[in-house]
Amino acid sequence: MVASKKSQVKRKTVSKKKSVKPKPRVAAEQPIMAALRAEHKHIASVMEVFSQQLEAVDGGELVDTHIMYETMDYMVCWPDRFHHPREDLVYGRVAEIDPGAADSVDSLQREHEKMGVSARKLLADIDRWREGEITGDSVVKDGRAYIKKMDTHMNAEEKLVFPQIESVLSLADWRELAVDDQLKPAADPVFGGRVDREFRNLSRKLRRNLRHTVERGAMVEWIGIEALMESMEVMSMAYEAARDATGDHLKTVWDESVDILREAPVAGLFRCATNNSRLTASWVGDVLGISKDTLSDLSRVNQERRDRVRLLERVSH
């Protein structure tokens, strides 16, 4: 009797719980979606730099052509190779599950292809413009069209398609997509843990944009401090590149020496010495290349500082 009373109490509690309307649960953002949204922010900040550069070209001002080149090189090397394929993977799954979404994701996928073609053409045109083969007008026109297209595209994704994806895909789908997402190990060459040397000017420019909240009165001092900070960044990047080159060199010397000695323990000693001299010459070449780049980067930072101070003086007089 006691037991049955207890079970009645339990049943009552359960039924009471069931009658309470559950609060809507906010689903946690899936890592793939978080990555896509973060990548959109990175793309938007690179497009902001590109837009500033195009504005300067249009206004006949001096621009750092390396930055111009690196912005579009980044778009070709990262979003076109990693961001868009990752989206295509997710879009493909959504289209399988929800035929209603198939049209919109299909048009986004076609836009990825078209934007990839435009990005490669723009990159080639910037190169031709740097060489003086074409004028800046077409680069400005096509560059602005590209920025506008990218902006519209990312807006459509974030406002319309991403929420739809998140409402359609189940946890099991996300798990499978995470397994299929082969792009996880790839590190962003600008926003990842380490800046790739090919994008060092763009990276400096992005950081400078972030720092630009300083008042006008302190501008000249700030330009000096900023140039100093950028010089330190150049030096630290050069140090990292030289350290990598040295690490690679030592590893190659070690691996090849072990192979040589394994093949011929006695005669191998002479061959090791010859081989090491050859490898050392190539290492010296690498380090000299890094030093040359570093000197040219430092002189560019200094030149930029002088130009900006001159520009500021012209504006204030």
Ligand SMILES: [Fe+2]
């Ligand atoms: Fe996209």
Ligand SMILES: [Fe+2]
């Ligand atoms: Fe996107």
